[in-house]
Amino acid sequence: MHPVVKLVAQRLALSLLLLLAASILIFAGTMILPGDVAQSILGQSATPESLANLREELGLNDPPVTRYFDWLFGAMQGDLGTALTNGRDIAESIGQRLSNTLFLAFWAAIISVPLAILLGLIAVRYKDRWPDKLISGVTLASISIPEFLIGYLLMYYLAVQLGWFPSVAMINDGMSLGQKLQSIALPVIVLTLVVLAHMMRMTRAAILNVMQSAYVETAELKGLSGFQVIYRHAFPNAIAPIVNVVMINLAYLVVGVVVIEVVFVYPGMGQYLVDHVSKRDVPVVQACGLIFAAVYILLNMIADIVSILANPRLRHPK
């Protein structure tokens, strides 16, 4: 078998294994830790009978291993159980919210990825000159403020003071794409700012690393122009590290979304998760945790596979 195929297959298998282990961890984290779900639902004043009934109903009397496998097989077939707080089907509630979250993350990624690479290139081109210093100063500042505060800062100045955008991001099926985009403009800007800083700094480092190689010097000594050197010699070798950077930051975006949704009261997964953590609705928390972990693992896997595919030593073995 070609070594690349083998490595990719190994990486896929590893990711599946990781996801399985993550599901065990999430399940164990919510089930084995002290605290009684039935008690937290019914509160301190609950009678022993009602507690026992609820435990029975929720299957809390089964051994943890049985409960885990019930949950896992259910999840694999799209059955995530029902929410304790309102008895609704979790999969159904998540469906719309997940697509809302992905909609938000998608537009943030569309803007931030090209922008980060462009700014990274500018910072490298003008290394140690004022554009580089300006970019790195601004990004340092934005890394030093939590996401939710960037959200409120922009909301205060852009939405409340200037009135350019709505201050909450309502979204529903009846809206056209344009209306939706206008509605999510502010959260998208915030998310972009948040990931842009990390992504741009890492892109800059990755390109600088490639630009310091001896083969870039060889290219310069061939009399190629600055653009040709970057395009022909630096870029092919920078793709893998840049894709890696992008994927790592998209994974970061997934987390940033949770907080930003709360700030802008956006009807997505993050809002749903945070709400139900406060209500101690364990099945919902498990389901959301599993989905977030899966997206995260998936993005990291793509990053790894791209670096395998981009490595000429692996693509063209001796």
Place this chain on the structure above:
Amino acid sequence: MSDPLLKVRDLKIGATVYPPGEKPHDIEIVHGVSFDLAPGKVLGLIGESGAGKSTIGLASMAYGRGGVKITGGEVWVNGRDILKSSVRDIRNLRGAEVTYVSQSAAASFNPAKKIMDQVVEAAVEQKKFSRKEAEERARTLFAKLGLPDPDNIGKRFPHQVSGGQLQRCMTALALCPEPDLVVFDEPTTALDVTTQIDVLMAIKEAIRDTGVAALYITHDLAVVAQVSDDIMVLRMGDMVEYAHTDQIINSPKEEYTQALVSVRSIEHEEKNPTPEPVLSVKNITARYKGLNFDVLKNVTVDLHPGQTLAVVGESGSGKSTLARVITGLLPPSDGQIDFAGRTLSRDLAGRTREDLRELQMIYQMADVAMNPRQTVGTIIGRPLEFYFNIRGSEKRKRIIDLLDEIELGEKFMDRYPAELSGGQKQRVCIARSLAAKPKMIICDEVTSALDPLVADGILKLLLDLQKIEDVAYLFITHDLATVRAISDSIAVMYQGKVQRYGSKSEVLSPPFDDYTDLLLSSVPEMKLGWLEEVVAHRKMESAGN
């Protein structure tokens, strides 16, 4: 004499340095160097590290590496001063009129592109040839440089060919655009000695056949003597001596040049073996975890007290693995090691403190062999404390004695390794191993990272110390000149086996086996015409077979 192709006048080059704890500032690293190079001629630039030779070479392409800037003087190429040329003119010069061959072809080839694309790139881009013509030319050059399968090697990626082959591909890359001048920057330094001779011959013939002029930069005078018409000796950015090759090699005027020419002229009288060896390696076989072949195969050698056994071989011969097995870092799969009359445990954990004390080691890279956070005093004092429980003023006195022995003195006691030069660091490492009062020291390529004159000093010191302390050395090296200088007996290793073993005079006298012959005859000699002699001799032999 025709007009010079390259005329350098009073060239001054500066660099920005970032010393620890101080503000960055500019220093001058080349202080006004002048020379001429006529078309088709070869000028050798030679010097130790820090001499500025590579910097001068790159200046002939108006290029400064890193923070290096050309601060003054003139560089005339084909009748125009390139330091006054526009960016566009300089770009047209590079890769067309002047090309470059670097020390490490492996790093200088783009790993993501095929060799052919990179070899023809400059020629096509500078409109010297069409793509088709350039490829044809490249294939001719591949054949001329002795590369296997010249028609197809260009279709491979850089990592798919060997180091020696890639270095030849780099030469093809430089010659492909039919330049007037090629800058060769230590093109054979990274190669094994038996590979070096072939690449050197290939380069020399290619220069001769294409009529190109060359700047040949190296630290190895014997190598540059084979290829150049003139030689310029540089030291710390200054010209020391500049003359015909013949004059530099045979009647150097300056003291420094004389020292370079006579380097490795240490005389050492071979001692006779004693009845009882201090170290006896018997039938050792070893392999690394995860490898499916033995790195050492049935190795047997003896080392006698107070003597030196040189273990010589090229990369991959297993010589450093032998050191790891003897120290116990790599337990052998088979065989036995006797040391000072007892059998050593195979692994480190099973050895007594006395075993460890009597068997010391000195490393190739002195700067990573010392903890950067410890002072010289701590480094040398630790074995005294650890093995002999010597403390306080007595320890201090012993450390000063040791520092005197390695010719450094008391003032070095409180310095950190980073404040020492390469040679001084290696001396401190020697003192550290002597502090344990060992019976034997393993010296693993201890001089190969040092400049020749410094290395010479270290070898002399080791020989002197051997007389005083009566310590035995197991000397691992790839450098036959070093072997000649210091050994009493020699083991030649090749692909994990001892190819030839015996006293120095036996091993170095004919009749030789094929490999030893190849190895010995490949070591460049400080004499004109040596390369042609060897190549002619080899051709005759292979014709005779």
Place this chain on the structure above:
Amino acid sequence: MKNIPISALIGLFLTAVYFLMALLAPIIAPYGMAEVVGDVWEPASSKYWLGTDNIGRDLLSRMIYGGRTTIFIATAATIISFVTGSVLAFFAAVMGGWVDQVLSRFVDLIMSIPTLIFALVVLSVMPVTIPILILVMGLLDSTRVYRLARAVAVDISVMDYVEAARLRGEKIGWIIFREILPNALSPLIAEMGLRFIFAVLFVSTLSFLGLGVQPPEADWGGIVKENKEGIVYGIPAALLPAVAIATLAISVNLVADWVLNRTTSLKGGRG
């Protein structure tokens, strides 16, 4: 104290100011932490330097007490993550073999789940008290310290001078504390600064989501949560913590940068 760059001096000064304010909060704060002293969202005045909050408490006092809580939790969590992470990492690096494998794979697993998500999952079943908050944050973050410390320790333990110490017969203790640790210290201290900043951001985020410090206890994230409704009416009270967090984070960053540069260049030690 020579050769301190001006940026590091500023960082050092501001960091010191913040820590002093945290220590001396009850003395410095003009009013009590939970004391209702005025109207809702009064503007800044000579009486209330930063105005009042959503139920009429003095914002300056709440910011000072909030800083105390935030900095205390972040410091405690950083200490836990550092001690746990680096002790396990050095242990793994020196032992090697299956100990290293098991620990490293377990850390990979924890890191395969985003930290915030994992914290939310755990906090959904645990009572949210300050000790539990510190423990959860510290343990989750120790995975990152582990990764760094292990990489640094492995890098150093293959150096020739460590091999030389092994060949001399030195014990594990000497190798860890005299050979490896002094050379690993500078990257670890710089990392400590970054982990502290991360802990400040993290505890603020949790409190903002209502899953961190519980009212009436003040902390910077909580102040944002309490006053966020004001934003829509143009009252910037919720933005004050942004200034505090950003200046603290940047100051610590400047100090960490300087520590890293200073100790790497000092006597040519490794980074």
